[in-house]
Amino acid sequence: MASLTFKNLCKTYPNGFASVKDFSLEVADGSLVTLYGPHGCGKSTILRMIGGLEDITSGKIYLGDDLLNDIYPRDRKLAMAFQNYRLYGHLNVYENIALGLRLRSLPRNVIESRVRTAAEFFGITDILTRKIRTLSEINKQCVALSRALVCKPKVLLIDEDFSHQDEKLRERMLADMIRIHREFHLTMLYVTNDYNEAIRYGNLTVFMRSGQILEVRENPDF
Numbered sequence: 001m002a003s004l005t006f007k008n009l010c011k012t013y014p015n016g017f018a019s020v021k022d023f024s025l026e027v028a029d030g031s032l033v034t035l036y037g038p039h040g041c042g043k044s045t046i047l048r049m050i051g052g053l054e055d056i057t058s059g060k061i062y063l064g065d066d067l068l069n070d071i072y073p074r075d076r077k078l079a080m081a082f083q084n085y086r087l088y089g090h091l092n093v094y095e096n097i098a099l100g101l102r103l104r105s106l107p108r109n110v111i112e113s114r115v116r117t118a119a120e121f122f123g124i125t126d127i128l129t130r131k132i133r134t135l136s137e138i139n140k141q142c143v144a145l146s147r148a149l150v151c152k153p154k155v156l157l158i159d160e161d162f163s164h165q166d167e168k169l170r171e172r173m174l175a176d177m178i179r180i181h182r183e184f185h186l187t188m189l190y191v192t193n194d195y196n197e198a199i200r201y202g203n204l205t206v207f208m209r210s211g212q213i214l215e216v217r218e219n220p221d222f
């Protein structure tokens, strides 16, 4: 089960600033949630706490029945697509996509099959031997998404910074996000500052302001 439950989640930084306040939400397995709100309202902080990149000040996050607070970030069965892709320029596309699988010491044939399946899904099979630094931004984005998916996460987190605000990249990323959701039935969270995107792409949209939930809206047409 890849439902997510947030119970009274709070984040206060050492300088006393509270960026997330009493955030409680139920996200059903297989949802595509858009988190919408103005700059600085705490959206990315929530993604970072789910991913374990940020300590939780108080409150709880559950993935299914598992309390994420107690699980080491690497073992949380989720993938993150964040800013700058975090790809390794000196490695080729195949090696970048395979990296997480190699760290888990999976058999070579399993790694090969997963990398090829992901590459086919994103249409990048013909560039598997190319070095990252020679790729277009769209292809880098595809590599980053492939790398996220090959680990078979239960939850995929996407921050809008991922698309670098470039119109074409963003369109491709949004189209891929929908395809991923349809094909793999993952629970997905997408952070955005764009109202139209938020209501168009989520089956659940969470409106935030100043670290708090203003409204949660379901999209029956999704």
Ligand SMILES: Nc1ncnc2c1ncn2[C@@H]1O[C@H](COP(=O)(O)OP(=O)(O)OP(=O)(O)O)[C@@H](O)[C@H]1O
Pocket: 013, 014, 015, 017, 019, 037, 038, 039, 040, 041, 042, 043, 044, 045, 046, 193
């Ligand atoms: N280490 C920190 N110490 C103090 N405040 C911080 C720290 N990191 C982030 N903040 C503040 O927390 C608030 C929430 O930041 P966050 O990145 O979650 O907002 P956001 O809604 O994702 O904004 P954006 O749309 O600009 O990415 C911001 O006001 C930010 O300045």
